[in-house]
Amino acid sequence: SQQGEEDPQALSIQEGENATMNCSYKTSINNLQWYRQNSGRGLVHLILIRSNEREKHSGRLRVTLDTSKKSSSLLITASRAADTASYFCASTDSWGKLQFGAGTQVVVTP
Amino acid sequence: EAGVAQSPRYKIIEKRQSVAFWCNPISGHATLYWYQQILGQGPKLLIQFQNNGVVDDSQLPKDRFSAERLKGVDSTLKIQPAKLEDSAVYLCASSLEAAWGTFGSGTRLTVV
Numbered sequence: 001s002q003q004g005e006e007d008p009q010a011l012s013i014q015e016g017e018n019a020t021m022n023c024s025y026k027t028s029i030n031n032l033q034w035y036r037q038n039s040g041r042g043l044v045h046l047i048l049i050r051s052n053e054r055e056k057h058s059g060r061l062r063v064t065l066d067t068s069k070k071s072s073s074l075l076i077t078a079s080r081a082a083d084t085a086s087y088f089c090a091s092t093d094s095w096g097k098l099q100f101g102a103g104t105q106v107v108v109t110p
Numbered sequence: 111e112a113g114v115a116q117s118p119r120y121k122i123i124e125k126r127q128s129v130a131f132w133c134n135p136i137s138g139h140a141t142l143y144w145y146q147q148i149l150g151q152g153p154k155l156l157i158q159f160q161n162n163g164v165v166d167d168s169q170l171p172k173d174r175f176s177a178e179r180l181k182g183v184d185s186t187l188k189i190q191p192a193k194l195e196d197s198a199v200y201l202c203a204s205s206l207e208a209a210w211g212t213f214g215s216g217t218r219l220t221v222v
Contacts, residue, residue, distance in 0.1 A: 006152075042214055043213045045213075088153070
């Protein structure tokens with residue numbers, strides 16, 4: 001079974017708007033990662049947040065982690081049409097087991 | 111740095127046939143993963159190797175799937191015999207300890 005769930009399953013926004021998606025996980029983690037996937041091909045790593053961190057930024061990306069609630073969020077600010085993709089969260093446990101959620105499909109319209 | 115190489119890119123087989131996928135991870139990455147991704151779903155971990163040892167294969171259908179990692183470098187994933195529900199993209203990834211995974215482009219398998 002998948003490690004967690006993502007919410008929403010799909011998101012449609014206009015260019016310039018912010019996109020927020022949430023992820024919940026089930027077990028203890030070492031870190032949580034977010035990936036992007038275009039057209040069902042390989043996944044591209046976006047950002048990693050460690051279990052002792054609460055917030056991290058990378059360019060237009062902002063990730064938060066709440067280990068007490070076993071949840072994380074990804075915010076993409078000032079979205080662009082090129083941000084259209086599926087976004088997945090993935091958690092890593094102490095054994096390095098990397099498990100993915102079901103993903104959020106984001107469509108950004110010009 | 112070269113990425114994770116996978117082959118073939120596409121494969122079409124009939125049910126009950128066998129198929130094999132190959133993965134060459136990034137040099138120096140001790141951890142290697144195989145995932146199955148069915149259309150519209152997130153990747154499902156099939157097996158995780160640390161060097162040439164198996165760390166986790168709890169979701170690998172062992173009656174038909176097998177995987178090995180030769181000398182802790184390249185890996186092959188085999189399906190024998192294939193079923194219609196095995197149609198998916200098979201993704202390989204590698205990582206350094208406690209770091210993110212770097213993914214290959216995947217092999218799209220269609221079983222007819």
